[in-house]
Amino acid sequence: MFSITTERLRLLPLPLAHLELLQKGRSELEEALNLVQSNMQTDKSMLGALDKTIEFWLRKVKEDPINYPWHTSWEIIHEKENRIIGMIGLSGVPNENGETVIGYSIDIRYHNRGFMTEALAGLIDWVATNPRLKRIIAETHEENYPSHSVLIKNGFEEIDIDLGEQTILFGKRFY
Numbered sequence: 043m044f045s046i047t048t049e050r051l052r053l054l055p056l057p058l059a060h061l062e063l064l065q066k067g068r069s070e071l072e073e074a075l076n077l078v079q080s081n082m083q084t085d086k087s088m089l090g091a092l093d094k095t096i097e098f099w100l101r102k103v104k105e106d107p108i109n110y111p112w113h114t115s116w117e118i119i120h121e122k123e124n125r126i127i128g129m130i131g132l133s134g135v136p137n138e139n140g141e142t143v144i145g146y147s148i149d150i151r152y153h154n155r156g157f158m159t160e161a162l163a164g165l166i167d168w169v170a171t172n173p174r175l176k177r178i179i180a181e182t183h184e185e186n187y188p189s190h191s192v193l194i195k196n197g198f199e200e201i202d203i204d205l206g207e208q209t210i211l212f213g214k215r216f217y
Contacts, residue, residue: 047121065100077125080149082149096115102114106135109135112135115131130144130162132165136172139176143179144165159196162192166197183209193214194212
């Protein structure tokens with residue numbers, strides 16, 4: 043199975059069958075992948091968004107199964123613990139402007155240890171091999187300073203602020 047390995051992590055893009063398991067419940071997915079049960083603890087504000095995101099990924103993977111890594115959840119697995127500690131994903135292959143959007147979440151118990159910075163760097167290395175890619179965009183709440191830091195450490199720059207939504211758009215250009 044295709045994956046990306048970093049110093050401490052393995053990033054695993056979920057094909058359709060595994061996405062369907064994730065939709066049923068993370069514990070079913072973890073069992074199928076022979077992983078330690080994570081009992082992931084995420085920010086409460088992410089829970090409703092996660093269900094919609096999984097539905098989006100399912101639809102996109104069904105439409106374009108060959109490019110599924112661009113349309114799915116990449117589970118972030120802590121190699122030493124053999125446990126999922128977060129997820130990261132893209133909005134799809136680069137659009138007509140050469141852009142894709144990235145989003146991520148990490149278990150609260152693994153905050154402030156550099157895992158998301160490492161995971162994002164690993165995924166950036168992979169997406170950068172696509173010659174159509176010109177920019178990755180990320181949107182974060184204006185007060186989510188740890189996420190700002192993850193993005194900045196990976197070469198993203200602030201490109202816009204939406205005061206109404208209280209969000210900041212960051213972008214990373216590829217030339």
